[in-house]
Amino acid sequence: MSPEDDLLSSVLSAYHLRAGVYGSPRFCGAWQHSTTGMHRGAFHLVGTGGAWFHTRQQAEPIRLEPGDLVVLPHDAWHMLSAGPVLHGEDSIPIQEGDGPYTVMVCGFFEFELGDKNPILDALPEVLVITYREGGRALAALGELMMAETDGSSVGTRTVLDKLADTLFVMVVRFYVNGLSEQRGVLAALADERLRRALAAMHRKPGADWTLESLAQEAGMSRSNFSQHFAAVVGSTPINYLTRWRMIQAELALRKPRVSVAAVAEQMGYETEAAFRKAFKRVHGIGPGAIKRWLKERMP
Structure with missing residues (x-):
């Protein structure tokens, strides 16, 4: 498969x-x-x-x-x-x-x-x-x-x-x-070209993805891919990638011995500050809050 x-x-x-x-x-x-x-x-x-x-x-x-x-x-x-x-x-x-x-x-x-x-x-x-x-x-x-x-x-x-x-x-x-004209990520899963791009993002969320490289994964021109992705998913490819990275980052941060800096690097961010800013924009709280919450729950 x-x-x-x-x-x-x-x-x-x-x-x-x-x-x-x-x-x-x-x-x-x-x-x-x-x-x-x-x-x-x-x-x-x-x-x-x-x-x-x-x-x-x-x-x-x-x-x-x-x-x-x-x-x-x-x-x-x-x-x-x-x-x-x-x-x-x-x-x-x-x-x-x-x-x-x-x-x-x-x-x-x-x-x-x-x-x-x-x-x-x-x-x-x-x-x-x-x-x-x-x-x-x-x-x-x-x-x-x-x-x-x-x-x-x-x-x-x-x-x-x-x-x-x-x-x-x-x-x-x-x-x-059974989807036809629906929108959202499930509709994208039913679209062969968008599915290839999504699979690439999910497989390597920390890779240095650009609009051009994602369009290549989909087998489309950059402009057609960008427009088609936004029309079906309801989000730009880069915004979707950022959200996916932050979901993966939250799951990684739940592990007690994983640092914020390590997760930032894993998700492809050059600086920890840029990662913290993106994380808070998506989740509404900073990555440090996740670590503190976990520490409080530990015996």
């Missing part, structure tokens, strides 16, 4: 994706269920039965069948329910009765670096992926998650959290493959 083909993995890992399953609720009767207010992304996978999905983004509720998946990257208001009409906006967790029952897998995802990443910025408020649309791999993953919730084997929680991590990556990949 080439570096540009695995670019999505490098972006996700750089921002420290963390995903997990918090439950597999079983409902019947006139139930309603929402996880709005968790302050992190959420997903709901329908295992058996069915549900109606309500959001502010759609005028009418959407009927969900077994295997259908909804993803809410920005904690948008939502409600899943037994019927198309809601009874207020509070959850009604009816879990006992004669049925029929609806069983779901519900989970979350978040990034260690919070909202300072382009992945969440590029995702819509709501994603609905039906069993048919998701393809065989996503369907098989959903079935595996449902099967795991039915068992009581050792390590079930760990397995489910790992599967949730994989689920989010596959959802992002599904979204990237």
